[in-house]
Each structure stands twice: as structure tokens, then as C-alpha cells.
Amino acid sequence: MNQLNKIAILIGLLLLPIFKSWAQEEIRFSNFSYNRLFYNPAYAGSSRFMEAVLAYRNQWVDIEGSPETTVLSIQAPVNYTNFGLGAVVYNNKFGIQKDNAVFLNYAYHLKVSFEGTLSMGIQAGFINKQINWTELTTYDPNFPSLDDPAFPNQDISTWVPNFGIGFYYYTPKYYLGFSAPRLLSNDQPASEGFSDNMKFKFKNTVCYLGAGATLPINPEFEFKPSALVISSYSGTTTAMANFDMLHESGISFGLGYRTDDSVAGNIGYQLSQKLSFSYSYEKYFGKYQSKGFTNHEIILNYNLSLKKSKITSPRYF
Incomplete structure (x- = not known):
């Protein structure tokens, strides 16, 4: 079985769960x-350069309190070693809930074949x-001069630890x-106290x-399929x-499918040897069609060589 067939089978196996999915x-x-x-x-450290x-x-879009997420990450190999380091910072807002997080990453890379490398990573942070109850406007006719007592009258904020692994x-x-x-499934903060939110669940x-591949079509184009399956302990x-095409000029374009009946259009451009840009427009076409079920996404990738040699492949796996 040649390498191309192996890649096709790998992508196919990852796409099997698409036919049965939930929210x-x-x-x-x-x-x-x-x-x-x-x-x-x-x-972390799997590329030959520092990546931010x-x-x-x-x-x-257009739905009040809809999710907004910002992520900043940076990773790089450590020269003359077999490990890489990284950091992830993100902010996620959904209604009156907000998560701010910071994680540090460490990965060890082991050469297992002539071209293949297995990396084992951990992260902690x-x-x-937060739940900002004061942003809610509540009213109960039984309490005309007061806010609804069923809702707390102050914001709640809790710091909780978490960690993860990867291969x-x-x-x-x-x-x-x-x-x-x-x-760890850190619950949202409760008004009862900090200790209730420190339980490891x-x-x-x-x-x-996840999986992805770069398949040359001709000297000008490469086909770049990728898939990500997300599964929780609850079942x-x-x-x-995504099915993207990359032109030698640095222009990329493609389509994506989501199991919530969403379709995405992806475009990108290699602005320079170090900087690339990608944009994704995602539209929901399921049972509950609405103009608000539209998603926008922008990603900037900055690559910096840690050695004097040039970056020859910003999309190196």
C-alpha cells in the first residue's frame, strides 16, 4: 500500500463520525x-521555526451575547534539543460568562522513522x-422596587487549575x-464559595x-485536506x-463541512515569508435557519526562523 493510499484511509477513518454527531x-x-x-x-516545537x-x-453574528473568542499562542523548538515549548492565552465570552486562560506547553519529540516524528506533550495553567450577573437586567412584578432575588446581585470570579496531554x-x-x-471540567463559578469550584471533575x-495532509497536484497546486473529531466523556x-487548495503564489481557498449542518468558505494569503492571513465565513443551513447563525473567523500566523537559514515551508507539519 503506497503512502497516498494510507493518507486517504486515515482521513476517511477520521470522517466516519461525521455521520453521527451532536451539538x-x-x-x-x-x-x-x-x-x-x-x-x-x-x-509545540514540531515546526522548524517559532510560530505565533x-x-x-x-x-x-447579530445575536446579542453570542460567543466571541480570541486566542494568542506561540510555540517554538529549542535548538539542539528534542523538545519544544509553547504558551496559549485565550479569552472566551458567551453572554454574561467569560473565561480568561493561560497555559504553558512542553513537548518531547522522538524520531520514529526516516521522515516521521512522534511528539508527546503536556500543558498546565x-x-x-467569570459570571457577570450585574450585566443582567432583571424584573419580577412581585418585587417592583428590587431586582429579581433569584439572581445574585454581584459578579462572581474564580481561578481554577487545569492541565492536558497530547500526542x-x-x-x-x-x-x-x-x-x-x-x-478537568471546571464548572462555572458558584456563589457558595471558591472551594466548590476546585473539585477535579x-x-x-x-x-x-485530528489529521491533515499535503498532497501535490501539480507544480502549482497542493491539496490540503484536514479533519478534526471532537468527542466528550459524556458521549x-x-x-x-476542510478541503483546501494552496497555490504556489501563497493564495489558498477551500470549503469546510461541520456536523451541525454548517458549511464554511476558507480563503488565505501568504502576505510575506513570515506572515500569513486566513479568513473563514461559516453559515448554518440546518433546521433552525437564521441570519444570526453566521460565523466570522480571522487568523494571523507569524513565523520566525530561529536559525540563519530561511523558512522554506511555512506549512510544514
Whole structure:
């Protein structure tokens, strides 16, 4: 069996769960292959250069309180060693809830074949979980001069620890990864006290299985399929798949499918040797069609060589 057939089978196996899926869980990005450290700590150091990613996603546009997510990540190999380091900072807002998080990543890379490398990574950090009750306007006719007593009259904020693991196998042509970047299901803060939010609960742990490949079509074009399957301990599964084309000029374009009956259009451009830009427009076409079920996503990737040699492949797996 040749290498191309192996890659096709690998992508096909990852897409099987698409035919049975449920609602979205955790934070997701349409262009997940441009933001891999967020999903897998083992990605740290897998490139031959330092990579910084700034990602922004605005979900369900025109709906008040809809999710907004901003992620900043940075990763790099440590020269003359077999490990890489990274860091992820993100802000996620949904209604009156807000999460601010910071994680540090460490990955060890082991050469297992002539072209293949297996990376094993861990990450640890803290999440600041907030519920801003004072942003709500409440009214109960039984309490005409007061706000509804069923709602707290003050904001709640709690710092909680979390950690995760990941495995990432990569070659110059394809990659395969499995991770659980946030093993603990930190509940939203409760008014009863800090201690109730420090319990380690694995019941809603989310795992990610991802894969992608770069398949040359001709001297000018490369086909870049990728897939990400998201599964939780509670039994829910979602999946995403992108089918992109990359031109030698640095222009990329493609389509994506989401198991919540959403379709995404992806475009990108290599602005310079170091900087690339990608944009994703996602539209929901399911049962509950609405102009508000539209998502926008922008990702900037900045690559900086740690050695004097030039960056020859910004999309190296």
C-alpha cells in the first residue's frame, strides 16, 4: 500500500463520525489546522521555526451575547534539543460568562522513522471563570422596587487549575494527533464559595482527534485536506473537515463541512515569508435557519526562523 493510499484511509477513518454527531462543545475554530497548539500541546516545537498565532472568532453574528473568542499562542523548538515549548492565552465570552486562560506547553519529540516524528506533550495553567450577573437586567412584578432575588446581585470570579496531554505524529506530508488539552471540567463559578469550584471533575473531558495532509497536484497546486473529531466523556461527538487548495503564489481557498449542518468558505494569503492571513465565513443551513447563525473567523500566523537559514515551508507539519 503506497503512502497516498494510507493518507486517504486515515482521513476517511477520521470522517466516519461525521455521520453521527451532536451539538458543539468547547471552543472551536473553522480553520483548526492553522491553530493547532490550541488543540494539542504536543504540537509545540514540531515546526522548524517559532510560530505565533492570533485567532479571532465571532459566532452567531447579530445575536446579542453570542460567543466571541480570541486566542494568542506561540510555540517554538529549542535548538539542539528534542523538545519544544509553547504558551496559549485565550479569552472566551458567551453572554454574561467569560473565561480568561493561560497555559504553558512542553513537548518531547522522538524520531520514529526516516521522515516521521512522534511528539508527546503536556500543558498546565489556570482559567479565570467569570459570571457577570450585574450585566443582567432583571424584573419580577412581585418585587417592583428590587431586582429579581433569584439572581445574585454581584459578579462572581474564580481561578481554577487545569492541565492536558497530547500526542502528535508528523512528517513533511501529513500529521495525526490525539489530545485532551483541558482534562478537568471546571464548572462555572458558584456563589457558595471558591472551594466548590476546585473539585477535579473528568465527566465532561473533551478529546480531539485530528489529521491533515499535503498532497501535490501539480507544480502549482497542493491539496490540503484536514479533519478534526471532537468527542466528550459524556458521549457527544462532533466533527469538522476542510478541503483546501494552496497555490504556489501563497493564495489558498477551500470549503469546510461541520456536523451541525454548517458549511464554511476558507480563503488565505501568504502576505510575506513570515506572515500569513486566513479568513473563514461559516453559515448554518440546518433546521433552525437564521441570519444570526453566521460565523466570522480571522487568523494571523507569524513565523520566525530561529536559525540563519530561511523558512522554506511555512506549512510544514
